Every structure is written in C-alpha cells, then in structure tokens.
Amino acid sequence: MLAVALLLAGPAARTVAWAVDSPAEMLPDPKQEARAEAIGRQLRCLVCQNESIEDSRAALARDLRHVVRAHVAAGETDRQIVGWMVSRYGDFIRLRPRLDWLTLPLYAMPGLAVLAGLAVALVALRRRRGEPPAPLSDTERARLERLR
Known part of the structure; x- marks a missing residue:
C-alpha cells in the first residue's frame, strides 16, 4: 500500500523513498532531514563508487545514511559530519575532492x-x-x- 502511495505521489516522494528505506528512518524535523540528504549527496557510496550514498541502494550506503542522520540529529555541523566521514574513510568518500596540492x-x-x-x-x-x-x-x- 505504501509503495502504491509513493508511486502516485510523484518523483519527489520516490526520491525520499530511495534515500531512506522507510519513513520511520527519516529525521522528524524536515530541515534536519533536508540537511542530512544534502550531506549524503556529497558523499560517495564506497560500493557503487559513482553514486552518492543518498542515491545508492547498497547496504553500506544505507548504513552511512543512518550515520549521517545520527550526526545531524546530534547537532553536528555539516563540516564536522563530512570531516568525520573523511577521517574514517579517507578523501575518497567525497564525490568532489577538495582542492589541494594532491588533487x-x-x-x-x-x-x-x-x-x-x-x-x-x-x-x-x-x-x-x-x-x-x-x-x-x-x-x-x-x-x-x-x-x-
């Protein structure tokens, strides 16, 4: 029933359905959820490697979406969240590497x-x-x- 409702709701609703596996996994505050999605679009899926974690259906991407949402809910800034991901997975996790002497x-x-x-x-x-x-x-x- 939920799938039919999402299918009829249009592309915007389907995008949200791809970002998280169920509405229960979304953050209750729409601003926080939008922030989490924006951060997730900056991070590379380590399995797919050509998709953001928000667009990927891989299990690891799902786990990383949960981590991002937990950090957003904890009140961390975007820079802190991306920094945490980079410290854990390296610069490769960024879809757009920062400009420095190596890049x-x-x-x-x-x-x-x-x-x-x-x-x-x-x-x-x-x-x-x-x-x-x-x-x-x-x-x-x-x-x-x-x-x-």
Missing part, C-alpha cells in the same frame, strides 16, 4: 588536455602549410596516365 592535477587535467590537443592541431597545421606536396614518383605518374 590539483585532477582539476587541471581537463584544461591541460584541451591545451595539448590545440598544440597538436597547431603543429600539424603548420607542418601541412609549410611543406609543398612531394613530387610524384615515376610509378605514380605512370598510374596517373593510365587512369586518364
């Missing part, structure tokens, strides 16, 4: 790839413009005459 290459790679592609294209274009076409060999001339 700088990660953020710089797209720009460097574009610059490298432009450099290769410019070099190829200059080579093409600077060289006259090679003269035809005797074999190529004979073949050209046969084709005419």
Whole structure:
C-alpha cells in the first residue's frame, strides 16, 4: 500500500523513498532531514563508487545514511559530519575532492588536455602549410596516365 502511495505521489516522494528505506528512518524535523540528504549527496557510496550514498541502494550506503542522520540529529555541523566521514574513510568518500596540492592535477587535467590537443592541431597545421606536396614518383605518374 505504501509503495502504491509513493508511486502516485510523484518523483519527489520516490526520491525520499530511495534515500531512506522507510519513513520511520527519516529525521522528524524536515530541515534536519533536508540537511542530512544534502550531506549524503556529497558523499560517495564506497560500493557503487559513482553514486552518492543518498542515491545508492547498497547496504553500506544505507548504513552511512543512518550515520549521517545520527550526526545531524546530534547537532553536528555539516563540516564536522563530512570531516568525520573523511577521517574514517579517507578523501575518497567525497564525490568532489577538495582542492589541494594532491588533487590539483585532477582539476587541471581537463584544461591541460584541451591545451595539448590545440598544440597538436597547431603543429600539424603548420607542418601541412609549410611543406609543398612531394613530387610524384615515376610509378605514380605512370598510374596517373593510365587512369586518364
């Protein structure tokens, strides 16, 4: 019956149903629940690795959602909760790694790839413009005459 009600309630209700396994697991305060979901969307599911813990259906993600909600209910700040998760699971748990000297290459790679592609294209274009076409060999001339 609950599944039918959620199905009829629309996409917003289905999103909440995916975030927690049952309405009883949601925080009673809607603001706290929204905060918990926002924090969960910043954290990577360690099983799926390409989804946040809020979007994942993995058991570990469910457990991490419970931990986040417990920390929110305890009155911790967003920074404290994310910091606790990072201290426990490492920076990999962040879906968006923070910018520091270790992650700088990660953020710089797209720009460097574009610059490298432009450099290769410019070099190829200059080579093409600077060289006259090679003269035809005797074999190529004979073949050209046969084709005419």
